[in-house]
Amino acid sequence: MSVTPPSAAPPGAGAPPHGPRRWLGLVVAVALVSGGVAYAVEQRQEDARSRPTATVTPPTIRPNQGTKPPSKTAAAIAARRVAIDTILLRRAKAVRTVDERLFLQDVDPANAKLRQAQKVLFANLVEIGFQEIGYSQAEERFDAAAAREHGPSTYLVRVLMRYQIPNVDLTPVTTELGYTYVNRGGRWIMADDDDLDKDLGPGAHQEAWDLGRIEVHRGPRVLVLVEKGDTQRGRTIVAEAAEGLTQVTAYWPRRWRGTVLIAALDETEVRDARFSDEDVESAASAGSTFSSLPGQDTADGTVAGAYIVINPKERDRVDEILLSHEITHVATADLGGYEPLWLAEGAAEYVSWRGIEAISGPGEVGKWEQEIIDDALPALPALPSDAGFYQNTADVYGVSWLAVRFLVSRLGLPAVEELYEDLARHGTDLASRDRILLTRTGFNEASLWVYLKEYEPQR
Numbered sequence: 524m525s526v527t528p529p530s531a532a533p534p535g536a537g538a539p540p541h542g543p544r545r546w547l548g549l550v551v552a553v554a555l556v557s558g559g560v561a562y563a564v565e566q567r568q569e570d571a572r573s574r575p576t577a578t579v580t581p582p583t584i585r586p587n588q589g590t591k592p593p594s595k596t597a598a599a600i601a602a603r604r605v606a607i608d609t610i611l612l613r614r615a616k617a618v619r620t621v622d623e624r625l626f627l628q629d630v631d632p633a634n635a636k637l638r639q640a641q642k643v644l645f646a647n648l649v650e651i652g653f654q655e656i657g658y659s660q661a662e663e664r665f666d667a668a669a670a671r672e673h674g675p676s677t678y679l680v681r682v683l684m685r686y687q688i689p690n691v692d693l694t695p696v697t698t699e700l701g702y703t704y705v706n707r708g709g710r711w712i713m714a715d716d717d718d719l720d721k722d723l724g725p726g727a728h729q730e731a732w733d734l735g736r737i738e739v740h741r742g743p744r745v746l747v748l749v750e751k752g753d754t755q756r757g758r759t760i761v762a763e764a765a766e767g768l769t770q771v772t773a774y775w776p777r778r779w780r781g782t783v784l785i786a787a788l789d790e791t792e793v794r795d796a797r798f799s800d801e802d803v804e805s806a807a808s809a810g811s812t813f814s815s816l817p818g819q820d821t822a823d824g825t826v827a828g829a830y831i832v833i834n835p836k837e838r839d840r841v842d843e844i845l846l847s848h849e850i851t852h853v854a855t856a857d858l859g860g861y862e863p864l865w866l867a868e869g870a871a872e873y874v875s876w877r878g879i880e881a882i883s884g885p886g887e888v889g890k891w892e893q894e895i896i897d898d899a900l901p902a903l904p905a906l907p908s909d910a911g912f913y914q915n916t917a918d919v920y921g922v923s924w925l926a927v928r929f930l931v932s933r934l935g936l937p938a939v940e941e942l943y944e945d946l947a948r949h950g951t952d953l954a955s956r957d958r959i960l961l962t963r964t965g966f967n968e969a970s971l972w973v974y975l976k977e978y979e980p981q982r
């Protein structure tokens with residue numbers, strides 16, 4: 524019942540598999556994205572100095588035609604830009620008009636493997652039924668291996684895919700890709716789709732539709748993506764998600780009318796979720812979508828919502844309890860994501876335990892609450908901080924849940940929801956957080972902790 528945050532560092536990079544769900548995750552993501560851009564620019568300049576015509580001049584431009592070299596190069600770059608823009612427009616149109624031939628028109632005819640992968644991608648994109656889809660060129664990137672593999676005309680470009688899934692994405696959102704184009708006989712074609720993956724932000728080119736043929740299951744306010752042929756699972760998860768949604772609606776006051784996207788694939792890495800590490804025990808993850816990516820317009824980016832990804836090892840155990848926790852994250856994601864993790868996880872646990880209480884009565888919840896007070900609380904020195912939250916071996920989820928139960932008992936649920944909303948929108952730094960918390964509850968985090976330790980639930 525945990526959440527896997529955007530894990531910005533690649534596996535094996537020395538960073539822990541989990542980081543705080545947004546905050547720290549985003550900071551690292553920004554560092555990676557801007558680092559990548561800086562690297563690319565540096566490399567491009569280096570490349571331009573050492574091989575002035577190798578990467579920018581398509582074979583159609585012949586030297587000594589009376590055009591001065593600088594303008595010739597600029598003209599070649601401009602021509603290439605227009606050619607790739609046209610290809611990307613065609614690509615989006617192909618999805619909108621369900622035209623596979625058009626989608627494959629600019630894919631290397633000699634690369635059977637790439638064409639097959641693009642066919643699968645096309646089928647997935649069509650099946651999802653985007654309300655809006657478009658691709659645009661960001662900046663050129665350089666990769667020595669890609670240049671060696673694809674030859675002197677290699678053009679590696681970061682591409683922004685902007686799309687909107689009906690009801691799921693309340694605004695258009697953006698995801699990153701890296702495409703490799705080469706000029707063959709005067710014509711630009713796509714030569715590869717993954718040369719840049721390692722230099723992109725977390726989760727890039729790992730959307731659910733990027734990973735193999737999927738099957739889409741729909742219910743009211745639910746969209747479930749499973750492996751092609753995994754039909755029964757798709758139906759089961761739709762039903763469990765409907766129950767989970769009912770609980771979130773019943774136990775969390777914020778009116779959220781969106782549709783939940785849940786990916787339950789046989790993949791350990793989907794979007795920014797990474798379940799491949801053995802010490803990752805998360806059953807599911809709620810990872811952000813962005814209307815503007817971190818580093819695109821602002822350092823943090825703009826969170827638009829969240830998609831749920833299920834750990835492949837836990838796919839048989841997906842139930843309404845797990846999903847009500849994750850859906851609480853989704854139903855609060857578009858607020859901004861600046862709330863402290865103890866509040867985010869505490870609220871999600873609060874909702875899912877209210878669901879358990881409705882099924883099994885107050886006894887079990889009361890027993891669990893007492894165990895947290897007796898065992899988990901004394902093991903911590905303070906409210907769990909964002910840093911290291913997901914690495915903490917203490918029961919930070921239980922203590923976060925207890926803190927929310929305590930606040931609800933003192934202030935009432937509507938006031939706690941308003942606190943959540945204010946913090947999620949405006950808690951951009953520790954000073955703002957403390958000010959909002961103090962204004963709305965009379966506590967700062969330190970005094971909240973003191974009172975929490977003396978909390979005796981009324982039963």
Ligand SMILES: [Zn+2]
Pocket residue numbers: 524525526848849852867868871
């Ligand atoms: Zn969670």
